[in-house]
Amino acid sequence: MSRVLPAVLDVLLVLVFAALGRRSHADGVDVAGVLRTALPFLVGTAAGWLVASMVLDSGPRSLAYGAVVVAATVLLGMVLRAVAAQGTAPSFVVVATVVLTVLLVGWRVVARLLPG
Secondary structure (H helix, E strand, O other), X not given: OOOHHHHHHHHHHHHHHHHHHHHHOOOOOOHHHHHHHHHHHHHHHHHHHHHHHHHOOOOOOXXXXXXXXXXXXXXXXXXXXXXXXXXXXXXXXXXXXXXXXXXXXXXXXXXXXXXX
């Protein structure tokens, strides 16, 4: 599997996270709104990919790689949301951490279970 497909999948799943969050809060699921919500987390995802690629010997399908990506996505996403005066309530941090972990590590778990 190339490195592009896992990166695209991570980006798509962060966008899904943002769309689900906006929908659950009746904020509308328009493209601009989803991108605005997702942007801090996408910056974190990109940083996670950079860090993981520098410090890990495992590839992007590994659980360790996914863990680094999740940690950076949540941490940097929340920091950027705080700087932009967007919500970072403790309950949101918990929900975002759980959902992003399920999405970004979850696909890696599924990929490991598939043959080939």
